[in-house]
Amino acid sequence: MTFTKTSQKFGQWSDIRANTVYGLGFSSESELNKFIEKFQEVKEATRATNNKAPNGNASTTPVTSANASPITSRASGGALSDAGPLLDPPSMQPSCTSPAPASSAADDVSSHLRGGSSAAPSESPKHEPFGQMKLDAKSPAPGPTSTSEQQLRHDNERLKIALASSSANAKKWEVELSTLKNNNLRLTSALQESTANVDEWKRQLHSYKEENQRxxxxxxxxxxAKGGTEAAVELRKELATLRLRVETLEVELKSKDDELKRAMNSKQPSEERCKALQQENAELQASISLAQAQLDTAMAAQESQKRVMDTLNSQLLLRIQELAAIHREVATALQT
Structure with missing residues (x-):
């Protein structure tokens, strides 16, 4: 029998004769190391006990590791002697007993650990010959080897309990491992979904930032463009000035016409006076035409500026509404 450490908390118990391999799990590496040390001690003690017995002599019927069990071992031991030893002193062995293999005690240890084997024992006390049972009953009390055999039985019981506990722990750990794997898968999928959502939010935030910058x-x-509004105010002032000037010129023209009429009515017209008045009248007409043209130009510029300002005002209102909508979307995205 051999025990191999496969990881920090797991090992394999292999029995070549029985062609079996057991997996053992422990709660910590220190417990595994203690088990390995105890296993080596039991193995060495078993080997030493087998070496003390002469080859070909044994007090018990050989039991193979394939069908051995703690029950058959105890039954055989109880039938052969009152103290229940597995091996009798070499000097008192009857010659009619069958030979036992050197590894029978080691097989007994493995049979304890396999505990619960359904195979029936190869032999039992009721199947033994009457003469052999009588000779065994007359054999003397067990020698010093009984103490080590009792220790081996005690160690076998402890190993059996440890094996059952490790098997139960292994099943529990398998369930916990399966649960952890499922939780890991769910957490991984949730993390991937969250990462995808974060990437999407980052893209939306980047687009919102670009739109905000624009x-x-x-x-x-x-x-x-509000400077154009100030220019419109200046144009309005200039237009009012031009209108006032036109009105002044119209008043002057009217006064000149009146003066011309009075001069003509007074019959004191003179050619020079008439020419001067005509020239002055022409100048006034030219000034009026120029002022009217300037007034028309200013009016057209004002209308054009008004249309531009209306367009800009509409665009500004639209952009402000878009900014408000984007602000609400960004706030909603940040809150979610």
Whole structure:
């Protein structure tokens, strides 16, 4: 029998004769190391006990590791002697007993660990010959080897309990491992979904930032266009001045016409006076025409500026509404 450490908390118990391999699990590496040390001690003690017995002599019927069990071992031991030893002193062995293999005690240890084997024992006390049972009953009390055999039985019981506990722990750990794997899969899928959502939110935030930057630039342009409003105010002032000047010129023209009429009515017209008045009248007419043209130009410019301002005002209102909608979307995205 051999025991191999496969990992920090697991090992394999192999029995070549029975062609069996057991997997053992422990709660910690220290317990596994203690088990290995105890296993080596039991193995060495078994080997030493087998070496003390002469080859070909044994007090018990050989029991193979394939059908051995703690029950058959105890039954055989109880039938052969009152103290229950597995091996009798070499000097008192009857010659009619069958030979036992050197590894029968080691097979007994493995049979204890396999505990619960359904195979029936190869032999039992009721199957033994009457003469052999009588000779065994007359054999003397067990020698010093009985102490080591009792220790081996005690160790076998402890190993059996440890094997049952490790098997139960292995099943529990398998269930826990399966649960942890399922939780890991769910957490991995949730993490991947969260990562995808974060990437999508980052893209949306980047697009919102670009749109916000574009709207800021447009807002700056509109702020710069407010200078056109000031120019419109200046044009209005200039238009009012031109209107006032036109009215003044019209009053002067009217006064000149009146003066001309009075001069003509007074019959004191003179050619020079008439020419001067005509020239002055022509100048006044030219001034009026120029003022009217300037007034028309200013009116057209004002109308054009008004249309531009209306367009800019509409665009500004639209952009402000878009900014408000984007602000609400960004706030909603950040809250979710």
């Amino acid at each position: 709207l800021k630039s447009k807002y700056i342009e509109l702020e710069a």
